[in-house]
Amino acid sequence: MRKYTFIGPILLILIWAVAAKLQLVDKFFLPDPFTTIGKLVQLLGSGAIIGDLVSTLERVILAFIIALVIGLPLGLLLGRTEKIYRSVEFIIDFFRSTPATALFPLFLLVFGITDKSKIAVAAFASMLIIIFNTAYGVMHAKKSRVLAAQIMGATKAQIFRWILFWESLPQTFIGLRSAISLSLVIIVVTEMFIGTTSGLGRKIIVSQITYEIPTMYATILLAGIVGYLLNLLFLAAEKRFLHWSGK
Amino acid sequence: MSTAISVQNLKKSFNNTEVFRDFSVGVEQGKITTIFGPNGSGKSTLLNILSGIVAKDGGSFQIENFDHFQFSYIFQNYRESLLPWRTNFENVALPLEIQNKSKQGIQQRVEELQKLFEFKFNWEGYPYELSGGQQQILAFIRALVTNPKVLFIDEPFSALDYENNLRLREHLQKYFLAFKPTILLVTHNIEEAVHLAQKIVVFSQRPTTVLEVIDNPLSYPRTVQSLKVEQFHQVKDKVLSVFQKAANL
Numbered sequence: 001m002r003k004y005t006f007i008g009p010i011l012l013i014l015i016w017a018v019a020a021k022l023q024l025v026d027k028f029f030l031p032d033p034f035t036t037i038g039k040l041v042q043l044l045g046s047g048a049i050i051g052d053l054v055s056t057l058e059r060v061i062l063a064f065i066i067a068l069v070i071g072l073p074l075g076l077l078l079g080r081t082e083k084i085y086r087s088v089e090f091i092i093d094f095f096r097s098t099p100a101t102a103l104f105p106l107f108l109l110v111f112g113i114t115d116k117s118k119i120a121v122a123a124f125a126s127m128l129i130i131i132f133n134t135a136y137g138v139m140h141a142k143k144s145r146v147l148a149a150q151i152m153g154a155t156k157a158q159i160f161r162w163i164l165f166w167e168s169l170p171q172t173f174i175g176l177r178s179a180i181s182l183s184l185v186i187i188v189v190t191e192m193f194i195g196t197t198s199g200l201g202r203k204i205i206v207s208q209i210t211y212e213i214p215t216m217y218a219t220i221l222l223a224g225i226v227g228y229l230l231n232l233l234f235l236a237a238e239k240r241f242l243h244w245s246g247k
Numbered sequence: 248m249s250t251a252i253s254v255q256n257l258k259k260s261f262n263n264t265e266v267f268r269d270f271s272v273g274v275e276q277g278k279i280t281t282i283f284g285p286n287g288s289g290k291s292t293l294l295n296i297l298s299g300i301v302a303k304d305g306g307s308f309q310i311e312n313f314d315h316f317q318f319s320y321i322f323q324n325y326r327e328s329l330l331p332w333r334t335n336f337e338n339v340a341l342p343l344e345i346q347n348k349s350k351q352g353i354q355q356r357v358e359e360l361q362k363l364f365e366f367k368f369n370w371e372g373y374p375y376e377l378s379g380g381q382q383q384i385l386a387f388i389r390a391l392v393t394n395p396k397v398l399f400i401d402e403p404f405s406a407l408d409y410e411n412n413l414r415l416r417e418h419l420q421k422y423f424l425a426f427k428p429t430i431l432l433v434t435h436n437i438e439e440a441v442h443l444a445q446k447i448v449v450f451s452q453r454p455t456t457v458l459e460v461i462d463n464p465l466s467y468p469r470t471v472q473s474l475k476v477e478q479f480h481q482v483k484d485k486v487l488s489v490f491q492k493a494a495n496l
């Protein structure tokens with residue numbers, strides 16, 4: 001089935017090229033794909049965009065790590081005691097449903113116009129997703145395995161460490177994958193609106209303001225590639241560590 | 248003969264369906280006892296109540312010197328009780344890890360059982376790579392690795408083809424002769440029930456009572472040949488007659 005993977009993208013680029021060629025859209029607003037890709041290659045080759053790429057990646061990874069370090073243990077803890085989870089479920093669901101972007105002003109007040117506030121917003125939103133998925137995974141563990149361990153005389157701690165933790169992993173990984181994607185989205189958006197000197201988001205907004213349209217498209221393309229590769233990385237990790245999932 | 252498990256006046260209902268009203272039974276120590284009876288007569292429920300998974304509504308029961316570390320229960324859905332993230336060896340080791348046994352001790356015990364069961368496993372592989380029959384054997388070895396004094400088995404052979412079924416019966420007997428645990432086995436297969444047991448307890452329909460406890464005096468090990476002898480047929484016919492009345496056939 002692998003050979004089918006490229007049909008869609010090739011078709012999209014073809015339509016894009018035809019639309020540009022026939023001038024269906026003003027060339028100024030939509031450069032043809034070869035100009036755009038050429039621009040991206042040039043930006044990467046000259047190193048002009050590397051600084052922005054690194055800044056964005058640093059923020060995304062930092063936000064994700066903070067979310068992971070706080071969210072994972074909290075999720076496990078909450079999932080283990082359903083009563084506690086039920087009592088904070090509303091708060092988690094509420095903030096999970098609140099657009100993270102609506103929280104910018106609040107985080108700006110607390111952290112100022114710094115990198116910290118960008119990372120904090122992204123980490124906060126990602127953390128909620130990790131907490132929710134991890135807790136859900138623990139709570140919905142298969143009862144038969146827990147029963148088996150109970151009959152063997154396992155203590156609560158042993159059941160948690162050897163059964164529940166593992167049972168929760170597939171759901172936890174879904175949470176991690178969503179969290180890294182969300183971190184990227186939020187970081188890029190904050191880079192556009194919270195003052196900074198580097199980052200893909202800033203590059204996009206600056207090239208839009210200065211009408212460097214090919215650069216804008218090239219940067220959007222790069223942000224897309226980064227998001228896709230991060231997703232791919234997590235899928236590969238899942239395949240490696242959760243080879244047993246669903247079996 | 249001393250009694251290993253005794254049940255007095257047990258009561259249990261599920262949503263207004265009365266399974267046990269005033270149920271009493273005794274299970275002798277160091278013997279294989281099988282429970283045979285119609286569908287829904289509470290065979291598995293009895294094992295679940297005795298092992299503490301399901302709460303009773305009334306009555307009482309005792310298991311002599313009950314200790315979780317010397318008790319094993321092989322579920323009917325054994326597949327869902329194996330841990331797919333652990334290798335086959337780690338699965339078998341789990342009960343001993345729970346008891347904080349040393350790695351060496353675990354290794355030794357597993358090798359001992361492997362010899363007895365004459366099965367070659369890829370110990371570094373995972374349960375999901377095994378066939379249903381091999382998974383069942385893995386669940387058996389995991390249950391026996393603690394050297395239990397009391398062993399519950401629920402429909403142990405239902406997922407196996409006849410050939411592997413007979414083979415596993417042979418291994419179970421070997422284990423029984425070597426370690427003499429008290430085995431309580433639930434089955435809806437009359438041949439299994441008679442082939443393995445010294446005592447066959449026949450259940451009635453709900454609310455369940457013990458219709459009769461039938462002895463099978465044939466000596467162990469009982470081979471495939473034992474299935475053909477006159478005495479086997481006599482016991483089996485007796486069980487069938489009691490069952491026939493119970494199931495209104």
